[in-house]
Amino acid sequence: MDRLPWSRWHWMVVVGLGTVWILDGLEVTIxxxxxxxxxxxxxxxxxxxxxxxxxxxVYVAGACIGALFFGQLTDRFGRKKLFLITLGVYTVATVLTAFSMNPTWYFACRFLTGAGIGGEYAAINSAIDELIPKKYRGRVDVAINGSFWVGAAGGALLTIPLLDPTVIDQAWGWRLAFGLGAVLAIGILVVRRHVPESPRWLFIHGREDEGEQIVRDIEGQVSEDTGAPLHDVDETITIRQRKTISLALIARTVFTQYPKRTVLCLSLFIGQAFLYNAFFFTYGDTLGEFMGVTQVGYYIAVFALSNFVGALVLGPLFDTIGRVRMLTGTYVISGVLLAITGLTLDSYTAVTLTLMGCIIFFFASAGASAAYLTASEVFPMETRALCIAFFYAIGTAAGGIAGPLLFGKLIEDATTGGEGISAIALGYYIGAALMVAGGLVAAFLGVKAEGRSLESIAQPLTAEDDAPPAAGEDDRSAQPVH
Structure with missing residues (x-):
């Protein structure tokens, strides 16, 4: 898979799997x-x-729990089965949100919607990294995670007519917005059905015949698309196949074999989660309460597009300049700029604050997207989905739950107390400190993963394992995999 040239088949994978972030962006922005x-x-x-x-x-809490729940199922039952199930959970929950009749129902539906999206993060990132060639893995992963902002921009623009009382009754506008998210999800489900299971996952779990057939089919399609023969495989690895791998073995691997990578991922996820969830979940409220903006959709759309442009423009540099330098640069630059913004909040208008946000998050979006890339490629394949889920859940719980609550409280206290926008600067300072800290951790503990196969970055737990199988594990004969 790593030696394949880019082809139309890879675009199908990107569209089928990557578009889930558009849904997440749509949800958050709405x-x-x-x-x-x-x-x-x-x-x-x-x-x-x-x-x-x-x-x-509540949405973020659901995403955290959903990531952990569906993440371990993804490593156990396969990528494809779970990325179909999690999209189904999202779709049903979004439809139910449109029928909310009170805050309790609304909060419950937001929790379930988040659970579906959280499960998607684990299943999708795992599948993408295992299907995309190593030469393009960094830029593709960063761009796909950055596509969150396509949904954010679309969601922001969508709310403009839906919130206009001359266009639609205000009692129905917000309900239609949630319903349209479900329509998009169904379209994605149709494309996603054609994305295959990860051959890596199949082989390690003793289903080598299925894995080999999928690889042959992919090679044939890529060769047909490019019109060129494929060169021979130059890397091999021998593994001992197992149907199941215990959670105890996974935990022991993550925390004892790769402690520095664990600290790295936690730092990256906590920083970006607080920054984004604190700032973006409440940005519309900030513009409305402090600057009198009634239609915030235009402002959020511009802000969102700058984030997507940042991921597209800076993404290829993660494959050329390298993961460590780019993670450090994007985190530190965005953190410093956010701190400066907090110090000068009183001087901004709605337009200038949005423009400053565009500059900050041009850098932050690439770094935040690369946090998911890092977690998905620096741990063994058998732990990949659960590791993504774990770091997403812990980091997002620390930054993504506390952030919106803190900003919501700061905005409410400032408006009831008659204070200005500078009263919310504390949230900016905390976000800035966490981002700079994440960048410094990346500088010292980052992994140079650019241009390397996943197996060379972190050897599979089953690689060259001549020891007897652990209790409760279904051991299979050792097999070479190319």
């Missing part, structure tokens, strides 16, 4: 942009500014 529409008792749900932050925190 909540952020429609905070004003959800607050009235008659047409909305009677939510306060704190409730808006709480809704964001």
């Amino acid at each position: 909540v952020g942009s429609m905070s004003a529409a959800l607050q009235p008792e008659d047409t909305g749900l009677g939510l306060s500014s704190f409730d808006v932050g709480l809704a964001g925190a």
